[in-house]
Amino acid sequence: MTNQDQNQLIEDIAREVVATTAPEELPLFRATSATYFQNPDRVLKEQQSKDEMLGFGVVAAVTLLTPYVLAVVTAVIKAIMAEVQKSLVTESTSLTSEVVKRLFNKNHPVEKPSVQLTAAQLARVVEVANIEASRLKLPDDTAHLLADAIKGMLS
């Protein structure tokens, strides 16, 4: 899978997760994801509220979910790709990416995916999501929310 394809997949999946967990952030999704792919660390860094000219003043900041969703989905995609490659026993990246896409393509299944994630694999995916959320210092409830959303898309 090329970087562009991977990014597109991450973006598509993350958008669905955001639509489920934080729909108020959808207007920002395109811009945030574009910035994320250029510099993930920058997006994940906490921004201090600044006193800007002709702004509103030094106000409270909110924590947005979208950057964390992107990070978690990125980790999950990578984990799934590793699992799918093992299952397919092939090094064909194009086939791997196609399968991964179909795993998430619940709404428009063209064909039944040739490989489904096993329960153990699914658990592994959830574990990866939780580990990544923990690394990002997300609260437990938020981490579970994201993991459940991703799991729901794969089940």
Place this chain on the structure above:
Amino acid sequence: MTTDRRILSGFPRLNPFAFPSDTDFRFVLLIVVVIGASLFIYSMLYNSIPFNWQRLQAIEAQCTAAAMERYPANTVPEEAARYEAIYACTAPFYRERALVILGGVVLLLGVALIIYLMYPAFKIRRDKLVPLLRDDAPDMSDDLAALCREIDLVSPPQFLLQPLNHAISGQAFGRRGRYYVVLNAGLVVQYRKNHATFRGVVLHELAHLRNADVDKTYFSIAVGFAFLLLALLPLIIMLIGKSLIDILDIGGRVLIQAAFIYLAILAIWRAREIYADVRASHYDGPEGGLRHMLEKLTCPEGPRWRYLFRLHPDPGDRLTLFLQTDRLFPLGFWEAFTAGFATALIADIVDTWIGACFPTSNSFLSSLVTGALLAALIVGVVGVGTWRATFAAMVRGKSPAGLLRLGIGTGLGFLLGQRLSLSDYAFIKSGSVLTGNDLLIFFALWLPIVVLSFYAFIRWIASGASTWLEVAVRGRSPRPVYRLVLFAFGLWLAVWLATLIYNGSWYHAAAFLPPEEVLTYFSSMAGAPTSALSFVLLLMEYLSQSPFTLLVLVSLWILPLSTWFWRNKMSHPAQASWAFLEPSPRPLIVAPQPPLRLGLALAIGTIGGLLASVLLLGVGMLVIFVSSPSDKEVWFLEWQFPVAAWMQVMIAIFATCQIKRLGSLHGLCAAFIGGCFLTVAAFVSFLLYLSSLGFDVLHLSLPYSLTTLLWNFFSNTVNEGALLSLPVVLLVSLFMRWLRSSTKSDAIEDQSNTANVQPPSR
């Protein structure tokens, strides 16, 4: 306008947008200060080029030598003629230099313009701003377009997103014709989570566009950057190698001015934030999401002095001013000080540059052009501020307060600005300044003149505002009234500032001449004045000859009192829907004020003038018949006018005592009317005198025209009368006010005492 606008059931908020904001003029004033500083710096840079300096020295030496040869004596008239000759001889060189300097300023403004135009693209790239696409948020896009229409924006901005900024905030920026509003990520999420907050903050940012803050803010920043690059940096390079004293002196002045400009600009930006809040609340309502956001703002941490460097006001002040907009109306001491300081910083250099570009034998004319420019700015800041304060006080049934503070602020700022100006540095370096006791005496006189004149000017504006606002509140908008009246006040101030600038140069020019020479010169004009009284009369005669003096003195009373002609309109109650931000449940109530009595003043002036004229004629006849020829000459050529002036003072005092409201101005009016009659009497008396000497008055052969003769009589009589009456009526007016308030207090006390002493009930 929204149909769901909330109406406060309590105290309605005054509309600060009914009058122009003083901050607009403060922006312009500060940009003018930067340009003024640039003019001076470029002068220094021009002179620092060896070729230019040598050429200047050669031309000055050549012209001075020629003038000395032509006017060798060290007397006042010869010195003045010598100065004029040198000025005319060196004018072409200075004009050329002035045009080169102008080129430098044009270049600076051009660079500022480029920075201003390019900054939006730079900001978009630096902050990684992306456009809000309709596909991403169709509902939000529609709502934003609706908000733009609601706030009456002519050209809606482009909305950009800043995904990395999670603050519940936005920002407005751009350039003319292309404005942007940034929606931070934290604000965008409020669209669904807390729509009222989203609406309030967006309206605040749109209000900046509606208030035209973007152009002024970013252009002033661009001018500042251009000044740093193209004026300050070359100055620093030029100062390398100079003496430490020069570096400290000029560097210190530039540093103080730069700090002043920077802090003043920050103060203006803070003020604009409050106006944006108020404008937004006009559409959001005083109880909308904007208010709740303001209540949640917290004071930034840090020592209190850091407030001076912040871009937003203290949250507590911000909320208070949001709710009590009448507190936006009065002008503060420091705003007035800034106006005076900034004006004085540039007065000399602008005057010098205008004089160089447009040389004229009448240097007062160039001072007049400078005065007009500076008057526009002072009236824009202090004048508009006084009008706003007077309006707010009138609506609350009070008199405008703090006028003395404003006068002192403007005056002290003006004086400090003169001393810290770069022009002053040049004068000090050239040695053409007073020093020691001469300097102290000069300032002992100059300081009260400047401070009191600014205070008097502000009081006069407040008087005019109090009368003209009574006309304005009965119209659909106050705009036509304040534009016309403030323009008139500005013209008046232009003349007064020109006088201050022109006569303030005595501080420099007087250093060329020993004081005794100056006194001898003035003494020789009237024979031999041996007393201070004679000297004062001589000075008054000198002032009264100028046509500007008549204009200035008549304007003092005609501008405020001419609303008398609208007195029938003022009998109807005021509606003035424009006075409040929200539709008010009650109409505007302007506390009734005592009526103007122009008719009474005219009557007092007429009757007083007729009586005084008869008396003056009678004295003249007596002098003709009983006095010696030398005494007759003294009476008709010298003392007739001061006596006529004192008669006018009596008329003025009488009118001031009789008329309660603006008694002093009515007094001046009565004095003027009386003076007109006395002019006729003095002229007729003079003709009778000439006739007694055997002249045929019907066929007089004079070295000047009859018009000139009549003008001399008129100006000597009327102007001297007004000049004498002015301080007297002010004192009498103060006394009468004290007397009336004491009488009123006594009456209230008496009533109270009577009420306490009740006969026992049966």
